[in-house]
Amino acid sequence: MTWGETPTNDDKMWALIAHLSVYMSTFLGPLILLLIFQDKSKFVRYHAIQALMVQVAVVIAGVIISIISFVTCGVGSLLYLPLLLVLFAPLWGAYLGWSGEWVGFPGLASVGK
16 A cells, blocks of 8 residues: 555544544553554554554653653643543544544654554
């Protein structure tokens, strides 16, 4: 399969699972799928990397917000509110994977290509 080629239904299903698995296993689901499909399917590999990178970004943002919150005696914890929107990112990624799209998240779209 080359970039931009239409993925199979199995590829679409595994891309969907890669994104939705973060709700149950944060890093573990996408990482396992990345290792399994690394050489088998570029499409599943791409979406597994996208799901994994979103989780890395969320953890980094959480650590930074925690530091800011500690330094500002809790006032900085208000920054967690916009981070709650990231809870919907796996749903969007799952939709893109199921649709057969080679589109990623803004700022991460080229990661994994």
